[in-house]
Amino acid sequence: MTASMLSVTGLKTIAKGYLHDVDLDPIDKAWELAVKVHTGKKHFSGQLYLEHALEVASTLASMHLDRDTVLAGLLHGVLKEGVTVQQLSKEFGQSVADIVDGCTRITSVHYNSQLAHQAENVRKMLLAIAADIRVLLVKLADRLQDMCSLEAMDSDYRRKVARETMDLYAPLASRLGIDWLKRELEDQSFRYLYPEEYEELSAKLENSYEERQKYVEQVIAILQEKLALSKVFPVRIIGRPKHIYSIYKKLLAQKIPFERVYDKVAFRIIVNTVEECYAALGVVHENWSPVPGRIKDFISAPKANNYQSMHTTVVGPQNNFIEVQIRTEKMDRIAQEGVAAHWAYKEGQNIGGNDAKLFRELKKLVNSLQEVEDPREFLENVRGELYTPEVYALTPGGEVKEFPLGSCPIDFAYAIHTEVGDRCVGAKVNDRLVPLKYQMQNGDIVEIVTSKTQRPRRGWLSLVKTSRARSRIRSWLRREEKEHALHLGREICERELKQYETTLKKIVKSGHIKLLLKELRCNSLDDLLAKVGTGIVTVQVLVKALQPPEFRGEKAQSNQATPQELAALMVSQQKSGAYGGDSIISIDGIDDMLVKISQCCHPVPGDPIIGFITTGRGISVHKASCENLLTTNPQRWIAVSWSGAQSIQHRVEILVTAENRRGIVATISAAINADDANILGIPTRITPTGIVELQITLEVADLKHLQILLQHLRQLESVISVRRL
Numbered sequence: 001m002t003a004s005m006l007s008v009t010g011l012k013t014i015a016k017g018y019l020h021d022v023d024l025d026p027i028d029k030a031w032e033l034a035v036k037v038h039t040g041k042k043h044f045s046g047q048l049y050l051e052h053a054l055e056v057a058s059t060l061a062s063m064h065l066d067r068d069t070v071l072a073g074l075l076h077g078v079l080k081e082g083v084t085v086q087q088l089s090k091e092f093g094q095s096v097a098d099i100v101d102g103c104t105r106i107t108s109v110h111y112n113s114q115l116a117h118q119a120e121n122v123r124k125m126l127l128a129i130a131a132d133i134r135v136l137l138v139k140l141a142d143r144l145q146d147m148c149s150l151e152a153m154d155s156d157y158r159r160k161v162a163r164e165t166m167d168l169y170a171p172l173a174s175r176l177g178i179d180w181l182k183r184e185l186e187d188q189s190f191r192y193l194y195p196e197e198y199e200e201l202s203a204k205l206e207n208s209y210e211e212r213q214k215y216v217e218q219v220i221a222i223l224q225e226k227l228a229l230s231k232v233f234p235v236r237i238i239g240r241p242k243h244i245y246s247i248y249k250k251l252l253a254q255k256i257p258f259e260r261v262y263d264k265v266a267f268r269i270i271v272n273t274v275e276e277c278y279a280a281l282g283v284v285h286e287n288w289s290p291v292p293g294r295i296k297d298f299i300s301a302p303k304a305n306n307y308q309s310m311h312t313t314v315v316g317p318q319n320n321f322i323e324v325q326i327r328t329e330k331m332d333r334i335a336q337e338g339v340a341a342h343w344a345y346k347e348g349q350n351i352g353g354n355d356a357k358l359f360r361e362l363k364k365l366v367n368s369l370q371e372v373e374d375p376r377e378f379l380e381n382v383r384g385e386l387y388t389p390e391v392y393a394l395t396p397g398g399e400v401k402e403f404p405l406g407s408c409p410i411d412f413a414y415a416i417h418t419e420v421g422d423r424c425v426g427a428k429v430n431d432r433l434v435p436l437k438y439q440m441q442n443g444d445i446v447e448i449v450t451s452k453t454q455r456p457r458r459g460w461l462s463l464v465k466t467s468r469a470r471s472r473i474r475s476w477l478r479r480e481e482k483e484h485a486l487h488l489g490r491e492i493c494e495r496e497l498k499q500y501e502t503t504l505k506k507i508v509k510s511g512h513i514k515l516l517l518k519e520l521r522c523n524s525l526d527d528l529l530a531k532v533g534t535g536i537v538t539v540q541v542l543v544k545a546l547q548p549p550e551f552r553g554e555k556a557q558s559n560q561a562t563p564q565e566l567a568a569l570m571v572s573q574q575k576s577g578a579y580g581g582d583s584i585i586s587i588d589g590i591d592d593m594l595v596k597i598s599q600c601c602h603p604v605p606g607d608p609i610i611g612f613i614t615t616g617r618g619i620s621v622h623k624a625s626c627e628n629l630l631t632t633n634p635q636r637w638i639a640v641s642w643s644g645a646q647s648i649q650h651r652v653e654i655l656v657t658a659e660n661r662r663g664i665v666a667t668i669s670a671a672i673n674a675d676d677a678n679i680l681g682i683p684t685r686i687t688p689t690g691i692v693e694l695q696i697t698l699e700v701a702d703l704k705h706l707q708i709l710l711q712h713l714r715q716l717e718s719v720i721s722v723r724r725l
Helices: 007-015 025-038 049-062 066-075 086-093 095-108 113-131 136-149 155-175 179-193 194-209 207-229 244-254 274-287 329-342 353-369 375-387 409-416 418-422 457-464 469-500 504-510 512-519 525-534 539-546 563-573 664-674 703-714
Strands: 236-241 263-271 310-315 323-328 391-394 400-403 425-431 432-434 446-450 585-587 596-599 611-614 621-625 638-640 650-659 676-682 685-686 693-699 719-724
Touching: 007 025, 007 049, 007 066, 007 693, 025 049, 025 066, 025 086, 049 066, 066 155, 095 136, 136 179, 136 512, 155 179, 179 244, 179 329, 194 207, 194 244, 207 236, 207 274, 263 274, 263 329, 263 719, 274 310, 323 329, 323 353, 353 409, 400 409, 409 425, 409 469, 418 425, 418 469, 418 719, 432 539, 457 469, 457 611, 469 504, 469 525, 504 512, 512 525, 585 719, 596 650, 621 676, 621 693, 650 703, 664 676, 664 693, 693 703, 703 719
Parallel strands: 263 323, 596 621
Antiparallel strands: 236 263, 310 323, 391 400, 425 432, 425 446, 585 638, 611 621, 611 638, 650 693, 650 719, 676 693, 685 693
C-alpha cells in the first residue's frame, strides 16, 4: 500500500506494530487539528496538503520513530495556518510543539539576498537539529515527499530544490546513517539536476536487467556453496543493483562508459555473529582475488554514524568486479535505518552511547559554524562538513575519525578540538614523525604534537581539506587581524588628531562620536577604529565627517606637488619589466615584507600601483589613482611594481548597464565565462527608466585579461555601457 493511499487508520496500524503499550489516541486528535486547518489547502505539487502531511507522518512511522515524532510529522505545517506553539504544547506536549516549531522556523525567514536567505535557513535548521535531532528527521521525511512531487513544478524550481537536496539533505541523511533515505534523495535529485543522463542510465539499466539478474543468481549460488563447505551458514545473501546516482558518480570518477562498469551489483552476506563475518570474508577471498586497497573493516572501527560492516571488492565470475559487504543482522538494520534502528526517545529513555556520540558530532558541526558570518563561506563550510568520508584514521586510544581524501594532520587536530588544532606543531603517524603536509591514509594512528607558543598559519589553509579546520583557521586569523586593526586604528587616530589638539577621549566625551559613527555607518568605536586600521575609513574622511569647530581651519597650502602629481611621478620612476621571484608584488629595495592587495580599489596586474606603509600591517597596495591613497600622507608611500609570477586570480568589480531583455543576465554571464573569468557575485537592479544595472564582482588574471573581457561585453547587442568600478 502506498503512502498516498493511507488513511489515519492506516497510520495508526503502522504505529501499533512497534509502539506497544503507547497511547495512540493523540494521533486521532492531531488528525482532527490537521483537517481543521488544512481542509481545502493544497501542497505546491497540487495534491491536498492533508495528503502530504499524512505521507510525511507515515514515512516517519515506517521508520519506527517515537509517537511525538509521528505527531510532529502530521502537524508540521499547522503553525503556518495560525495555530500557536502554546496551543500545540497544551494539546500534545512541549516536545511535539518544539519539533514543529523547529521545522517551521527553518523556512520562515526572508532576505533580499537569495544567498543570505538560504544560508540563514540552513543555519536555523542546524541550530534546531542541535536542540532536537527529531527536527531533522521530520524535515528529511518532508523533503522526501517534496522530491516525489516535484514533477508538477517548473524546471528552474525543480533544479533549485534538487540542488539543495543533493548538497544538504542527502548528506545529512547519510550522517544519520539512514542509507535508504540517502539513496532515494540522491536518485530523485539526480533525476532533476541531470534529466538526460538520468533517462539514459535508467534505460541502460532496464535493458540489462535480465542479464544482471542471471549474474546475481549465479554469484549467490556460488557463495552459498562455498560458505556451506566452510561451515558458515548465512541468514541470507542479497544481490541488489547499486542506485543510479552511485553508478553515475563512478562513470564520472573513472571516466569510463557504462559498459565498463562491472560492479553494478553489490552483494550483501548477512550472518549471525561477528566471528562468522570474518570467516565469510576468508571464504570470499579464498575463491576470488581481492582488489588491493578495497578491503575495509568497519566492524572493529565503526563509522561515526555507527555503521558496521566488512567491505571488499573481488574479481568475480566472468572477471567482473563485485563488491561484497558482510555484516550481522543487527549491523544490517543499523546500516539501513541508521539512528532510527536503536531510537532513544521512546518514552523517556536515555540516549544510548552510540546515539549520544552521533548527536555530539552534529552539535560540534553546529558550533564550528557559529562564528561564520559570510553567507557564501557559511554554505561552503556546511557542504564541506557533509563530505563522504574516504579516509579513516584513529587516535592512539582507538577512536575513529573520518576525513575527505587528502586530509592532513592539521585536519585531524581540529577534529579533536579547536585548541589542539591551533597549537599543532607536528604529528606522529604510526609512531613516526611526519610533516604537517602529510596526507593521511586509511588505518593511520595519529598522535598530535602541540606547543603553547604555536598559532595557526595562513599557509595552513592550502593544506587542510575539512571545512571545520578551514573555518577554525580563518576565525583565528580574523580575530588576529581585528586586534591588529584596532591597535593600528587607535594609533593612527590619536597621532593624526593630535595635530588638531584633540584626542579620541575628548571626541567621545563631547558626544561627537555618536554623529561620527552614524555618518560613517559604524556600529561602535571599535568598529570605527578597525575600519581606520584596515584603510576602509581614512583619517581625512573621519575628520571631514565629524567637522567640529576645531577642525574647520585648513592647513596652509604648501608649494609641494599635489598627491596626484606625486603618484604619477612615482609610477613613471618604477623599473620597467618584471622582477624575478615568486612574489606577485616587488617592493623597491625591501625584501620579505608583508604585502596585501587593497580591498578599496582592487588593483590587478597591469594597473599602475603604489604601496602604502601601514603601522604593523606591512604594505597595502593601491591603484595610483585610488582616492583613499591620495588622501594619505605621501611620506608613507613606497614604489612597488608587479612581479613576474601572476598565476593567481585578482578580484575586480565592473558595472554593466543593459536593456531589460529576457535572458540578459544569462547572456552576460556566458560571455564572462567564455573569457575564462570567474564570477563571484552578480547583483542586479532595474532603474526607474527600465535599464538593468549589474554590479559584477569577478576574478581576472591581469589588466589585459580584464580589458579583453570589457571589450567583449561592450560588443553584446543589448549592452549599453561597461566600466570598471
